[in-house]
Amino acid sequence: MIDRTVPTIAAALDGIADGAVVLLGGFGSVGQADALIEGLVEQGASDLTVVANNAGGGNAGLSRLLAAGRVRRLVCTFPRARSGPSVFEELYRAGRIELEIVPQGTLAERLRAAGAGIPAFYTATGAGTVIAEGKETREIGGRTYVLEHALHGDVALVAAWQADRWGNLTYRASGRNFNPVMATAARLTVVQAAYLLPLGDIAPEHVVTPGIFVDRVVEVPAMREGA
């Protein structure tokens, strides 16, 4: 019997090593696996590279991981918080964290490429800007393209709405965002789901992430209350 469910957050995060590249789904805080991220603070892995669209705001989730000094490097598209100066901004200003800024579509495509076995690709995004500095460029059909490389994770922390024991997943509204792409791009994909359902209860047509991409699932009922 295939059973990818685990009973606790600690079990879900077991074995994540220092220096790991950690992919965090979510757009702002919506669809971000906060319970797993906060579990990672307890778990203790450090010297992490975190890949996420934003850099966290407030004091929960990613901000807690950053405040605990566990993140050496952030790969991010938009690290400015809407709520004002964030934990990340303080660390960045103090020179205590590295930042790689990536255009959002390039980030999504680098992750997609990693999940699909594509080592690199050309894109028009960033051509003629600082993003292209130091990168190979090529003219194709009269337009300049920048070579961007696949971005692999050691671990992906994913927030889903429903899950079953095979790891089939659905997502809620705009909570989907980076989650399905990141689920394909990591060696170990760990999911927190609002609802764990019996196998077969998710209609096959509604499965967004098939379980082949998923390694561990933990149910987090608190997610039912908010994003």
Added chain:
Amino acid sequence: MSAGSNRTAMAARVARDIPEGWYVNLGIGMPTLIADHVPASREVVFHSENGILGLGPAPPAGQADPWLINAGKEAVTLRRGGSFFHHADSFAMIRGGHLDLCVLGAFQVAENGDLANWTTSLNDTAPAIGGAMDLAVGAQRLWVLMEHTTRDGRPRIVRRCSYPLTASGVVRRIYTDLAVIEVTGAGLVVRDLAAGVDFATVQAHTEAALLAPEQAAA
């Protein structure tokens, strides 16, 4: 400047030019206001980078769905017929040329259509690109909606951008509080003037040379 349009009138002016059936992405800030001026009877489908087609207006107070936000992280609603998808599909729509239009804000636009809208300094405390570079190169048309000059009166429509570029040669049209300006091979052509504003006033507040429509046609 006393003459010229306010933000509401500027957003409404852009909305007038968006026809039924277009798929449109509106950038964070003033461009977001444009959606309020497209009548519900005109079916325009708004796209958001975080995986939404069919964005509707902000929800009534107290009725926000915490799972439903736009690219600016504001609570929104979904119109009937709307859909959700993941980020790689969302940016396939953007980068694959499937959007008819994107309207972004800007710090500067150059006469050749260069766009600078993501940072005014590479020493920024938190440089942030988001989806701007993808939208700028990927949408079928890129329009800019911005104040004609900076708060201290310096022109934003310039011969060459001094700020770091978002993309080069991409802006097709500029909507400001003073005018609507088309970026053409022949140069910047003034297509429309705000109420109470004449061509000479627009030129006086613009670093790049402007053409009147009759000059462009000649």
